[in-house]
Amino acid sequence: MSARADVNPMGNPTGNPMLRRGRGALAWLRRNLFSSATNTLLTLAALYALWKVVPPLLDWAFVEAVWDAPGGRACREAQGACWAFIADKHRFILFGTYPFEQHWRPGAAILVFVALYGVSALRSCWRPWLALAWLAGLAMIGLLLWGGAFGLPYVEDERWGGLVLTLVLATFGIAFAFPLSILLALGRTSALPAVRVLCVAYIELIRGVPLISVLFMASVMMPLFLPEGLMIDKLLRAQVALILFAAAYLAEAVRGGLQAIPRGQYEAAEALGLSYWKMTTLVILPQALKIAIAPLVNTFIGLFKDTSLVVVIGLFDLLSTVKTALNEPAWSGHGVEAYLFASFVYFVFCNAMSRFSQRLERDLAHGQRAQAPQAGRAG
Amino acid sequence: MIEMRGVNKWFGDFHVLRDIDLSVARGEKLVVCGPSGSGKSTLVRLVNQLEEHQSGRIVVDGIELTRDLKAIEAVRREVGMVFQQFNLFAHLTVLENLTLAPIWVRGASKREAEDVAMHFLARVRIPEQAAKYPAQLSGGQQQRVAIARALCMQPRVMLFDEPTSALDPEMIKEVLDVMVELAEEGMTMLCITHEMGFARTAADAIVFMDQGEIVERCPPEEFFASPRTERARAFLGQILGH
Numbered sequence: 001m002s003a004r005a006d007v008n009p010m011g012n013p014t015g016n017p018m019l020r021r022g023r024g025a026l027a028w029l030r031r032n033l034f035s036s037a038t039n040t041l042l043t044l045a046a047l048y049a050l051w052k053v054v055p056p057l058l059d060w061a062f063v064e065a066v067w068d069a070p071g072g073r074a075c076r077e078a079q080g081a082c083w084a085f086i087a088d089k090h091r092f093i094l095f096g097t098y099p100f101e102q103h104w105r106p107g108a109a110i111l112v113f114v115a116l117y118g119v120s121a122l123r124s125c126w127r128p129w130l131a132l133a134w135l136a137g138l139a140m141i142g143l144l145l146w147g148g149a150f151g152l153p154y155v156e157d158e159r160w161g162g163l164v165l166t167l168v169l170a171t172f173g174i175a176f177a178f179p180l181s182i183l184l185a186l187g188r189t190s191a192l193p194a195v196r197v198l199c200v201a202y203i204e205l206i207r208g209v210p211l212i213s214v215l216f217m218a219s220v221m222m223p224l225f226l227p228e229g230l231m232i233d234k235l236l237r238a239q240v241a242l243i244l245f246a247a248a249y250l251a252e253a254v255r256g257g258l259q260a261i262p263r264g265q266y267e268a269a270e271a272l273g274l275s276y277w278k279m280t281t282l283v284i285l286p287q288a289l290k291i292a293i294a295p296l297v298n299t300f301i302g303l304f305k306d307t308s309l310v311v312v313i314g315l316f317d318l319l320s321t322v323k324t325a326l327n328e329p330a331w332s333g334h335g336v337e338a339y340l341f342a343s344f345v346y347f348v349f350c351n352a353m354s355r356f357s358q359r360l361e362r363d364l365a366h367g368q369r370a371q372a373p374q375a376g377r378a379g
Numbered sequence: 380m381i382e383m384r385g386v387n388k389w390f391g392d393f394h395v396l397r398d399i400d401l402s403v404a405r406g407e408k409l410v411v412c413g414p415s416g417s418g419k420s421t422l423v424r425l426v427n428q429l430e431e432h433q434s435g436r437i438v439v440d441g442i443e444l445t446r447d448l449k450a451i452e453a454v455r456r457e458v459g460m461v462f463q464q465f466n467l468f469a470h471l472t473v474l475e476n477l478t479l480a481p482i483w484v485r486g487a488s489k490r491e492a493e494d495v496a497m498h499f500l501a502r503v504r505i506p507e508q509a510a511k512y513p514a515q516l517s518g519g520q521q522q523r524v525a526i527a528r529a530l531c532m533q534p535r536v537m538l539f540d541e542p543t544s545a546l547d548p549e550m551i552k553e554v555l556d557v558m559v560e561l562a563e564e565g566m567t568m569l570c571i572t573h574e575m576g577f578a579r580t581a582a583d584a585i586v587f588m589d590q591g592e593i594v595e596r597c598p599p600e601e602f603f604a605s606p607r608t609e610r611a612r613a614f615l616g617q618i619l620g621h
Contacts, residue, residue: 267460271429
């Protein structure tokens, strides 16, 4: 056995007690960043990369940035980021072609959305009144955006755009696709052959085609199936397409959760005399959905961003308003700032969803042991 | 209370229960034992139709078990079952586990259901665990909660499918004590177990099964002292041997 430098012949540790016991910043650095030759090299390489990238980035984004540039001239001459572009165009980016004087309405609608999300994220608020709050909130959003009552002039939904359109599509998409997906997943695992075949066919057909083609089909085919003269408006077609699309993917995530439920849970519920639907809603689904939180939220986040595809059928969500704003000659060439801003907005919402799901998983753990083994501990 | 006549069951081609005739009177306590694969679990699970029989008649508490869902659900309300793997609902607290069925199957109010639940939790001697989740309890405690959960429906018959087989030895006694008390109070019990001490104390009769048939049925002292058939003798030799 070779002699170790960190213990004396009696087997007791040597060296600086402060470092050994691991307190203090120095000890942290030594343990985590410089613990071996390889790690030290990697640390140095990472520090070098950061030094090369971060100061120029900060310089471009903040120090040399132009915050105010009438006509765009100051931006063309400056070296840094042109945030003045965002300042100038932000109303178009956020609200699309909504009538200019009425912009407070979609602004208020966005605030109502954020309030609804915020309240729903608190588990202490998960009571029956939350459903009513959602209905009231959505009704208010509809009223704000469409108008036509209470002295608000009517604005047809073709003129909605930007962030408010993204939020409408994503919120209604998730709100309707989720219950539909639960029914599909239960149907797919049902004992009744007709139900099962229908659900499988639906899920596999939808999953087999890209969202763009589903949007096109909804846009083109839906009017064909309807009686003469009955027009479904474009927004509704896009919304239905998004709902149908998301439901297929969410259904598979729910089915994964259902498969993880041991047979014993079904048997215990049946032995107590619970009928199929009571067993499913009280015992099976709560556990299955909890298991499926990660893949479900994954799909929600994907759906939120997939709403940007509605541009192919002529609706202008956040990403396409950003792109359109770039077309103006005074501001062309500032694509980076534009897409950075759009990315930032998407990131705010998607990251919030992600954090919410992590907290939800933690809250629902109920004293169960952590899934992953602790690093470095035996057994 | 339970009547089985000429009951047969197949799993595919495998004939798992052959011409079973069994009677359990009200208040009678039966222990079913036998080698593994003899069909004991299947037999007990026929009583609340967790398994279906292909031929013969089963009548529980005057209700005949056919494919009729209403009859099955009526029987399940009167028959409680305790499983080897506990099968507690992990997403609910102990109290919620106990009140779920009374509220949603019997239509009790939350207050009534909680009163009954606390009563039975006290009976199984763990009233202080009411707000905990199953994962926070030991195996013995979980199984006692499972027994209390079945009792909250105030069943006429209790089925036990190897209730102590998944427990560490030091926890077996606490569960068996509860079962003995239950037996002494006059509950009709059908119990699959290898705990022969319990069988000697609490059972009115031992039913020995082998290869899908009921081979012997007799009082415990008779069974342990002088089993009538060779198969029973061989079985007893194996389990009492060490």
